[in-house]
Amino acid sequence: MKTRDRILAAALELFNLQGERKVTTNHIAAHxxxxxxxxxxHFKNKQEIIYELFLIYEATVxxxxxxxxERKLTIEDKLNYLQKVFQGLWEFRFIHRDMEHLLxxxxxxxxxxxxxxxxxxLKTEAIYQGLHDANIIQINRxxxxxxxxxxxxxxxxxxxxxxCNLLLDVNENITQDMLKxxxxxxxxxxxxxxxxxxxxxVEAMQEAFIPKxxxxxxxxxx
Amino acid sequence: MKTRDRILAAALELFNLQGERKVTTNHIAAHxxxxxxxxxxHFKNKQEIIYELFLIYEATVxxxxxxxxERKLTIEDKLNYLQKVFQGLWEFRFIHRDMEHLLxxxxxxxxxxxxxxxxxxLKTEAIYQGLHDANIIQINRxxxxxxxxxxxxxxxxxxxxxxCNLLLDVNENITQDMLKxxxxxxxxxxxxxxxxxxxxxVEAMQEAFIPKxxxxxxxxxx
Numbered sequence: 001m002k003t004r005d006r007i008l009a010a011a012l013e014l015f016n017l018q019g020e021r022k023v024t025t026n027h028i029a030a031h032x033x034x035x036x037x038x039x040x041x042h043f044k045n046k047q048e049i050i051y052e053l054f055l056i057y058e059a060t061v062x063x064x065x066x067x068x069x070e071r072k073l074t075i076e077d078k079l080n081y082l083q084k085v086f087q088g089l090w091e092f093r094f095i096h097r098d099m100e101h102l103l104x105x106x107x108x109x110x111x112x113x114x115x116x117x118x119x120x121x122l123k124t125e126a127i128y129q130g131l132h133d134a135n136i137i138q139i140n141r142x143x144x145x146x147x148x149x150x151x152x153x154x155x156x157x158x159x160x161x162x163x164c165n166l167l168l169d170v171n172e173n174i175t176q177d178m179l180k181x182x183x184x185x186x187x188x189x190x191x192x193x194x195x196x197x198x199x200x201x202v203e204a205m206q207e208a209f210i211p212k213x214x215x216x217x218x219x220x221x222x
Numbered sequence: 223m224k225t226r227d228r229i230l231a232a233a234l235e236l237f238n239l240q241g242e243r244k245v246t247t248n249h250i251a252a253h254x255x256x257x258x259x260x261x262x263x264h265f266k267n268k269q270e271i272i273y274e275l276f277l278i279y280e281a282t283v284x285x286x287x288x289x290x291x292e293r294k295l296t297i298e299d300k301l302n303y304l305q306k307v308f309q310g311l312w313e314f315r316f317i318h319r320d321m322e323h324l325l326x327x328x329x330x331x332x333x334x335x336x337x338x339x340x341x342x343x344l345k346t347e348a349i350y351q352g353l354h355d356a357n358i359i360q361i362n363r364x365x366x367x368x369x370x371x372x373x374x375x376x377x378x379x380x381x382x383x384x385x386c387n388l389l390l391d392v393n394e395n396i397t398q399d400m401l402k403x404x405x406x407x408x409x410x411x412x413x414x415x416x417x418x419x420x421x422x423x424v425e426a427m428q429e430a431f432i433p434k435x436x437x438x439x440x441x442x443x444x
Contacts, residue, residue, distance in 0.1 A: 099386050100320045110386075117387040146410035153407070154372055156386075157379035164321050164332075164378075165339040185375070188368035192414030 004042045006032060008056070011049045015094035020050065021101060050102065051109055057092040058116050064088065065123035073130040075198060079205055081127060082183045085155060090176045096159040117152065124148040128190075136202065137193040150189055158182035177212075184209035226264045228254060230278070233271045237316035242272065243323060272324065273331055279314040280338050286310060287345035295352040297420060301427055303349060304405045307377060312398045318381040339374065346370040350412075358424070359415040372411055380404035399434075406431035 001009070010031050014023045025046050029039040043049045064084040067073070089096060103110040125148045131137045132144070139147065159179060167173050187206035194202050223231070232253050236245045247268050251261040265271045286306040289295070311318060325332040347370045353359045354366070361369065381401060389395050409428035416424050 098322045100382060101323065103386050114387055143410070143413065146407065146413075150372065150376055150407055150411060152387075153379050153383050154375050157375050157382070160322060160379070160382075161375050164325050165336055165374075185368065185372055188365070189372060189411070191365065191368075 072134040136198045139193045181211040294356040361415040403433040
């Protein structure tokens with residue numbers, strides 16, 4: 001593995017575990033048993049590392065949201081999209097953990113993120129249109145656009161929701177399982193639009209993601 | 223106006239305009255032409271001011287979400303709930319602007335916020351149940367709970383959504399009008415459950431909140 005990639009992998013691991021704000025380039029270098037000078041040779045500061053990691057995340061999401069042109073979408077595609085999106089959220093969770101802090105004041109990253117959002121909206125709309133064309137959901141264009149926007153908001157806010165509303169300030173407590181609980185809420189957004197033909201099968205899929213009660217009512221808040 | 227209340231009012235104004243993180247107790251004292259000592263006499267630190275402001279916000283929301291027991295809900299109630307909720311979001315927008323930063327590491331506030339969330343969920347579920355009982359929406363219990371949770375997520379994430387996805391790092395650019403655009407997205411969440419009896423009237427209500435296109439496609443991202 002190239003030094004540059006080792007730095008990115010270590011930074012991602014530390015950002016996810018401790019939060020980007022608490023991790024310095026010195027921590028990353030120390031974690032790799034590398035001199036700060038060697039790290040600076042590859043990245044001139046932490047912002048460069050964050051930007052590079054975002055580009056990797058962005059490319060992953062972009063490819064995950066592609067819609068096949070040669071065939072109709074299936075309900076397995078629908079589940080697959082959700083699984084990949086939430087897998088990406090988990091692997092790059094530091095991005096959604098403290099987003100204002102990450103974006104505001106970082107003009108280059110913020111501008112790139114806004115364009116990423118617009119692109120994701122168009123791709124999400126294309127997916128919902130594909131599900132409509134396959135008669136998995138039945139939805140008109142305007143509702144489709146509103147649904148796509150609410151989908152973006154719930155997906156990108158889910159990690160923050162878990163942090164602020166469910167857990168104590170021990171971010172390591174957020175498990176991938178809990179993060180996947182967000183998949184249930186996305187199914188819930190789409191559920192009213194399911195066609196009679198597919199409703200039963202899609203609702204059965206959703207069952208697998210029912211949030212565990214203790215997530216929504218942790219002892220300390222009841 | 224009592225000094226204590228003047229301090230809270232000034233803090234709220236500065237937090238909303240500049241972001242809580244950028245405002246110190248000295249800024250607040252200076253803004254009031256008051257000595258830091260005088261401010262400390264009333265609040266021993268910024269956390270105390272933030273906590274006090276949160277208690278005011280919490281009390282406002284709690285009363286805004288009450289469901290009348292002596293009569294059925296009307297579609298005017300529904301609109302009224304949304305307008306009050308988004309009015310509160312605007313008046314205390316600093317809370318939703320950088321929530322992780324505000325809550326994490328502030329155990330007392332975080333614990334209180336989690337209990338607030340649980341209470342709001344129950345009240346939101348009661349409102350949706352009331353709309354169901356008045357035959358404004360038709361929804362089963364499980365969908366109602368999922369809808370209430372998505373409603374919370376979209377409402378509490380809307381300010382952050384505007385900041386991260388639409389605007390440059392000039393928070394003053396977020397107008398009350400843009401914030402109210404979130405009302406449209408909440409209507410959108412409920413829309414599939416509208417009864418035939420009320421669908422037309424409620425959809426007409428939603429029209430008033432259609433987001434202006436330039437909000438979702440600012441020049442710099444297209």
